[in-house]
Amino acid sequence: MSAIENVSRRRFLTGGVIAAGALVLGVRYYHKLLPGDRLPHDTNADHATLHPSAYLGINPDGTVWIVAHRSEMGTTNRTTLPLVVADELDADWKRVKIEQAIGDKRYGDQNTDGSHSIRSYYDAMREAGATARFMLIQAAAREWGVPAAQCETDLHVVVHRSTNRNAGYGELASAAAKLRVPAKAELKLKQKSAWRYIGKGEVSYDLEALVTGKAIYGMDARAETMVYASVEHPPVLGGRVKSCDDTEALKVAGVRQIVSIDPFQGAPGFQPLGGIAVIADNTWSAFQGRKKLKLSWDNGANESYNSDQYKNELRETSHKPCKVVRNIGDADAVFAKGGKVFEVDYYVPLLAHASMEPMVALAEFKDGKVTAWAPTQNPQAVQDTVAKELGIAKEDVICHVTLLGGGFGRKSKPDYVAEAAVLSKKMRRPVKVVWTREDDIKFDYYNAVASMYMKATVGANGKPTAWLQRSVFPPIPSIFDVNTVYGDPAHLQQGWTDIPYDLPNLRIENGPAKAHVRIGWLRSVANIYHAFAIQCFTDELAHAVGRNPLDYLLDLIGNPRTIDFTGVEYPNYGAAMDAYPWETGRLRRVTEMVAEKSGWGKRKHGKGSGVGIAAHRSFLTYVATVVEVEVNNQGQVRIPRVDMVLDAGVVVNPEATRAQFEGAAVFGSSVVRSGEITATKGAITQSNFQDYPVARINEAPQQTNVYIVESDAPPAGVGEPGVPPFIAAFCNAIFAATGKRVRDLPISKLGLS
Amino acid sequence: MIRLKVNGADQSFNGEPEMPLLWYLRDILRLTGSKFGCGVGLCGACTVHVNGQATRSCVTLMRETAGKEVTTIEGLEKNGLHPVQKAWMQINVPQCGYCQIGQMMQAAALLESKKKPSDHEIDEAMAGNICRCGTYQRIRAAIKAAAEQMA
Numbered sequence: 001m002s003a004i005e006n007v008s009r010r011r012f013l014t015g016g017v018i019a020a021g022a023l024v025l026g027v028r029y030y031h032k033l034l035p036g037d038r039l040p041h042d043t044n045a046d047h048a049t050l051h052p053s054a055y056l057g058i059n060p061d062g063t064v065w066i067v068a069h070r071s072e073m074g075t076t077n078r079t080t081l082p083l084v085v086a087d088e089l090d091a092d093w094k095r096v097k098i099e100q101a102i103g104d105k106r107y108g109d110q111n112t113d114g115s116h117s118i119r120s121y122y123d124a125m126r127e128a129g130a131t132a133r134f135m136l137i138q139a140a141a142r143e144w145g146v147p148a149a150q151c152e153t154d155l156h157v158v159v160h161r162s163t164n165r166n167a168g169y170g171e172l173a174s175a176a177a178k179l180r181v182p183a184k185a186e187l188k189l190k191q192k193s194a195w196r197y198i199g200k201g202e203v204s205y206d207l208e209a210l211v212t213g214k215a216i217y218g219m220d221a222r223a224e225t226m227v228y229a230s231v232e233h234p235p236v237l238g239g240r241v242k243s244c245d246d247t248e249a250l251k252v253a254g255v256r257q258i259v260s261i262d263p264f265q266g267a268p269g270f271q272p273l274g275g276i277a278v279i280a281d282n283t284w285s286a287f288q289g290r291k292k293l294k295l296s297w298d299n300g301a302n303e304s305y306n307s308d309q310y311k312n313e314l315r316e317t318s319h320k321p322c323k324v325v326r327n328i329g330d331a332d333a334v335f336a337k338g339g340k341v342f343e344v345d346y347y348v349p350l351l352a353h354a355s356m357e358p359m360v361a362l363a364e365f366k367d368g369k370v371t372a373w374a375p376t377q378n379p380q381a382v383q384d385t386v387a388k389e390l391g392i393a394k395e396d397v398i399c400h401v402t403l404l405g406g407g408f409g410r411k412s413k414p415d416y417v418a419e420a421a422v423l424s425k426k427m428r429r430p431v432k433v434v435w436t437r438e439d440d441i442k443f444d445y446y447n448a449v450a451s452m453y454m455k456a457t458v459g460a461n462g463k464p465t466a467w468l469q470r471s472v473f474p475p476i477p478s479i480f481d482v483n484t485v486y487g488d489p490a491h492l493q494q495g496w497t498d499i500p501y502d503l504p505n506l507r508i509e510n511g512p513a514k515a516h517v518r519i520g521w522l523r524s525v526a527n528i529y530h531a532f533a534i535q536c537f538t539d540e541l542a543h544a545v546g547r548n549p550l551d552y553l554l555d556l557i558g559n560p561r562t563i564d565f566t567g568v569e570y571p572n573y574g575a576a577m578d579a580y581p582w583e584t585g586r587l588r589r590v591t592e593m594v595a596e597k598s599g600w601g602k603r604k605h606g607k608g609s610g611v612g613i614a615a616h617r618s619f620l621t622y623v624a625t626v627v628e629v630e631v632n633n634q635g636q637v638r639i640p641r642v643d644m645v646l647d648a649g650v651v652v653n654p655e656a657t658r659a660q661f662e663g664a665a666v667f668g669s670s671v672v673r674s675g676e677i678t679a680t681k682g683a684i685t686q687s688n689f690q691d692y693p694v695a696r697i698n699e700a701p702q703q704t705n706v707y708i709v710e711s712d713a714p715p716a717g718v719g720e721p722g723v724p725p726f727i728a729a730f731c732n733a734i735f736a737a738t739g740k741r742v743r744d745l746p747i748s749k750l751g752l753s
Numbered sequence: 754m755i756r757l758k759v760n761g762a763d764q765s766f767n768g769e770p771e772m773p774l775l776w777y778l779r780d781i782l783r784l785t786g787s788k789f790g791c792g793v794g795l796c797g798a799c800t801v802h803v804n805g806q807a808t809r810s811c812v813t814l815m816r817e818t819a820g821k822e823v824t825t826i827e828g829l830e831k832n833g834l835h836p837v838q839k840a841w842m843q844i845n846v847p848q849c850g851y852c853q854i855g856q857m858m859q860a861a862a863l864l865e866s867k868k869k870p871s872d873h874e875i876d877e878a879m880a881g882n883i884c885r886c887g888t889y890q891r892i893r894a895a896i897k898a899a900a901e902q903m904a
Contacts, residue, residue, distance in 0.1 A: 074849030074886045203845050210850035211838045213786020213826035217851060220785040228780070253769050283789070284769075284776035356790050356798055356851040356885045405788065405851030406885050437791040659848055659888070666887025689795040689883065697889040698876040704890060 041102045041398055043067050050173040052135060052181045053128040054106050056085055062156060062170030064089065064096045069107035070117045071377045072100075072206070073355075073407035074663075075719045076656035077117040079205045081125050084118075084652055087197040088129025088190060090153040091169070098205050103379025103399035111378040113412045113521055114573065115619035115717025118652055122715050130187040132176075139176035140167050155196075192712070201653035206403070218375030218402045219434070221362040226430035227256060229423050230286035233275040233443050236299040236682035237268065237517055244276055245294035252292055254285025259426050261419060267482050268518050270385045272419045273443060279427060283434050299682055305516035307349070307449070307678035307685075314451035314513055315345055318470045322511035323486060326497045326568045329505035334466035335457055342544060343455045344537055347744045348529040350677035351447040352686070353522055354694055357405020358440040363420035364430035369396040370421045375404040377412040385414050386421045397421075408667075409521035413445050441692050442684040445520025446677055448473040452533035462545030463555060466505040469537075471496055471530065474515035485512035487526070489569040495530035495616060495724060497568050500584050502558030516682060523667055524723040527618040532745070535614035535728030540741065549732065550595050550613055557615070560585025573620055579714055580620045590624040590645040590709060591615045597707055598626035598643035608632060610736025614728035619717030621648040622709075623661075627701075627729040631737045635752045639669065639701040639730070644722060646706070649713035657718045658706040664722025665704045669695040671723075672730045673753070674746050757818045759784070760828025770816035774808075775799045777815055778825060786826035786854050790883070797882030800855035801825050807862035809881075826854045829861060837861045840899035848886035856882050860896050869900050 045065040048057025057065045066085050072078035082098050085091075101107050109120065133153055140158035141148035144165055151160050159166040192199075209215040234240060246258040256279045263274030278289035335341060361374040363386070370386050379399040387394040404411055416433060423431040435443075450473035456464040476491060477484040487510045489497075497508055522528075542552035563582040572580060591613070595601075598611070605611065608631045615624040628641040642665045651657050674693040678685045686692040731742035740750055747753075755766040759782060766777060773792075778784045778801070787810055790798030794809040801810045802824040810823075829835045834842075837857045847853045856879070863870060863878040870878065875896050884892065 072849075074847075076848075203842075204847065206850070207842055207845070207847065210847040210853060211841045211857065212834070213784075213854050215850055216785075217788075219789060219851075222783070222785075282772075282776055282780040284772050284780070287792075354885060356796065356849065356883065357788070358790075404849060406849045408885075434789070437793075437796075655845060659845070659891070662890060663848060663887035666884075666889060669887075688793055689791055690793075694883055694885060695887070695889075696881075696883060697879045697892065700887060700889045702872075702890070 041104060043099050043101065045099065050132060050135065050177040052131045055125065055128040056132060058132060058169055058173045060170050060173050062095050062168055064091045064169070066096055066098050067101050067107070068098050069101040069110055071110070071112040071401050071404055071407070073112065073377065073404035073411065075117070075660060076204050076653060077112070079202055080118060080653040080656060081121055083197045083202055084122060084125035085129040087195055088126045089133050090155060090196065092156040093197065093202060095156060100401050102401065103383050105380060110380050111412055112407070113377055113409055115719040115721065116573070118715045119575065119620065119717060126189055127184060127187060130189055131182060134182045134187060135176040135179050136169055136172045138179050139172045143167065143175060198650065198652050199654070201655045203655070215403050217357055217405045218360045218373065219357050219405065221373035221402055221432070223362060223364060223430035226362060226432050227279050227281065227427060228283045228286045229277045229279050229420070229431050229433045230290050230436070231261065231275050231277045231419060231433060232290050232293055232295060233273040233439065234263065234297055234299070236297070237302045238263070238300040240274065240298045240300065241276060242296040242298045248292035248294070249278055249289040252285060252289045254281040255289040256280055257427070259423060261422055267480050269480050270381060270413050270415050270418065271389065272415055272422060277423055279423070279431070286434070287436065302516045302682040305679050305682040310449065311347065311451065314449065314472045317511040317513065318345070318451045318453035318472045322470050322472070322509040324507060325492050325510050326508040327506065328503065331466040331468050331505040331507045334505050335455070339457050341455060341457045342541060343453070344540060344743060346452040346454065346533040346536065348450050348532060349675070349745065350449045350517065351522055351671060351675045352441050352444045352677050352692055353408040353410035354440065354692060355406030355408055355410055358437055359416035359435040360433065361417040361420040362430060362432040363417065363424045365390065365421060365425040368392055369398070370424070371398045371400070372417050372421060373400045373402055374414070374417045375402050375411055376414055376417060377404065377407045378414060381412065382414040382417045385418045389418045389422055390425060408523045409525070410444060413520055437689070438687045441686050441688060445479065445518040447522035447525065447528060448475070448519045450529035452529060454533055454537040456541060458541065458545055462547050462552070464503055464541065467501070467503050468507045469496070469499070469533065470509040470511055471533070472511035472513050473529065474513040474519050476519050476521065478515035479518050479520065482515070485514050486510055490571055491526040493570050493572070494526035495534065495618060496526065497570055498563065498582060498617070499534055500563065500582070500587055500617065501556040517679065517684070524618060524720040527616065527724040528671065528727060531614065531616040531724035532728050532731065535616065535725065536731050536742065539612065539732040539735065548601065550600050553613060553615060554588060554591060557584050557588050557591065560588060575620055580716065582617065586622040586647050587615050587617055587624070590622045590647050593707065593709070594624040594626050594643050594645040597645060597705065600626060605736070608737055610733050612729045612732025612734070612736055614725040614732060616725040618721045618724055621646055621716040621718065621721040623721050623725050625725040625729040627726065627733045629730065629733040629737050631734065631752065637673070637734065637747070637752050640703065642701040642704040642726070644704065644706050645709065646721065647709035647711055648716045648718050648721070649711050650715045651708050651718070652715065654708055657708060660718045661706040661722040662704045665726050666695050666700040668723045668726035668730060669700050671727055672745060672747055673699060674748055676746050755815055755819045757820065758822040760824060766815055768815070770814065772815045773811050774801070774813040774815060774818055774823065775810035778810060784825050784827050788851055788854055790852065796852070797859060798852045798855040800858040800882065802858060802862060805862070805865065807859045826858060829858070835861060836899040836902040837864065837895070840895040840902060843898055844891050844895040846888050846891040846895050848888055852882065852884045856884065856892055860892070860899065863896065864900055864903055868904065870896065
């Protein structure tokens, strides 16, 4: 292993068992540089001989450096995006080295959320690879004095077949580097038949590091002179310290100092919550010191918040006319005609992320600049937030991105990184802030609590002739403006305004709700409660009118068509409608396929056993799910089998995609079984896995079968779309098995476990 | 002074005897493979072997380790990879990977006591180890694959 001369990196990672160079993310190979040769944020790709793009570089030894600019939290995008570059480059994957980008706007958006890493960067990665390949071909053609059009590439070489000549990428790198970088229009992307990696995939680049304990997460980042911090936050959002007696805390061995952090100004945003930090020589001493603090708080206005009362308020709001966000025909006129009307309320409580790695960050403030190491989904938000907090320029915040021990949306919000930066400035040395699990559960940005009111009346064939749906939930933008109470189009689109049913009279409404805790994105976000309400209500109607739930669902989806969103504010997850139209035929197809794959209607289900079905599009991906459950006399619920079919357009990495959907079924199991965060007098009740349980191996589905539809449509999301239909199908299966309707999550409220 | 062995090497500890083993391993010995997940023995991310038994290092105090032999992921296999690590790679188990160290330490201890565990026995032995990414069915498959390798 070569020596590292990169001072800024070495300072953070040398010594101990982490040998110099065996550093973050398995990026182990730094070529030798002269002191002062580069900025801390330069990459090996930047310094490679041929580097036509910020995303890659090629050295004379044939090494291809590819920059992973988005965060790795388990979705394998750190491998899958470079794989797309390597494919267009015709590179040998074994000669590719991946390095992690810092937060830097030159890479474009780095907020690794919304299941769009592949979707948004598929073209950019292909172009980066194709650009280098174009230049390598040009270089070889000049060298050989033949037309470039006669040259082609094979694995890591340019070849001229008629003269039987070939040259490796490494030997061509210098000559290629002297050539003009081609314009996008000159590039010829590979035909699908020539793809090496797209559609086949690869295992994680970090796989061996992950199983040997060598992978470096935020929790593992270290600077030689750092101290550890643990922060006591105000128990109620917006609270302030009234009094603090730190006498006993300072007596704890290893505790150095007690430091206060100012409460946030205005709306919370991504600012630190404020509170009292215990600074110590090691993590445990910091935790112990906290237990000895004697604190009293001024809780502020959110002290009035109680979950039980709030639930009633949401429900009452949903029973009155609210803001219309989409309308077709005249549902009220049909309801006024009389006939049987079906009305059902659905409820989903606040949900916490509970990533296995609690919030943690290391930061050093020095000479007016901050260097941070953090498991963040959004390093540019770290730059913005830290810069604002410390009154420095965004460019003076260097954010290195470690591996993330799970994220699920929580780590898009860098409040914990800002805490480390603020404390480092006060301490004049690197500070590592470590949140406990209790901090993580109590100070999350929760998935919104939501109440949905559903109303329908049906015609002769059992099909709805009028349909009304109202949702009420505290919206995510409330973290930036506390007066925001209505759902925004970006979250109303999530399975609500885009109900795919072919209905003659449809009205969709949204009601106001004030937030009293921080609301944030959690895997699948608003799709969780919207799909739950629509897909469970569909199942209820099917049973009420005596129809097979599968046939009924297909009937409601109707004939293949493109949904017309005229007059509806529908952002389509930020994607163009012409590239990603909402095609009901694709939802139909996955539904029909999952019925076939799961043996719908063909398998016998005994007493206490049953299956449920649901279909949903989110993050531009179409998914249908069948869940089988068994419920015994004690109310214990097993999930022997799950079948999922997805159409996500082109799937680059099928194995990683299957893993995401298997994981989505487990994530959804947690939501249905036990996911509930509540507050009393504004403070969160739950604290750790004993009162916020998540699915364990015996509670998760025993077998999840994932089927991927072969498609040439542009790539869509895979991290989140598996969750929403699983939740609804699971609840529908519980009804099939027990006759109990799940309308109020989690099912522990029904005496099921 | 507490004397113990960590991954075969003699160690002595002069600090607070109430300090959990996890923080000694991570902050003092700088063996960061073992992870902090819950701090109260509910998630298994911190699992190590103490005298061969799978043990939650976050609730095992240093005074309880006197004279004991502690093995972490860094010392699980002296030469190359342990069969569970190979199986974890073969079945492509990890997503974020954070809990997998604890999962593998738990699985390795299980396979020491049960050469060919059934699904039920695997679920019982592994129920204390949470994976939030939801890799459980692959964990089950990997334990079976490792059992085959060790047979």
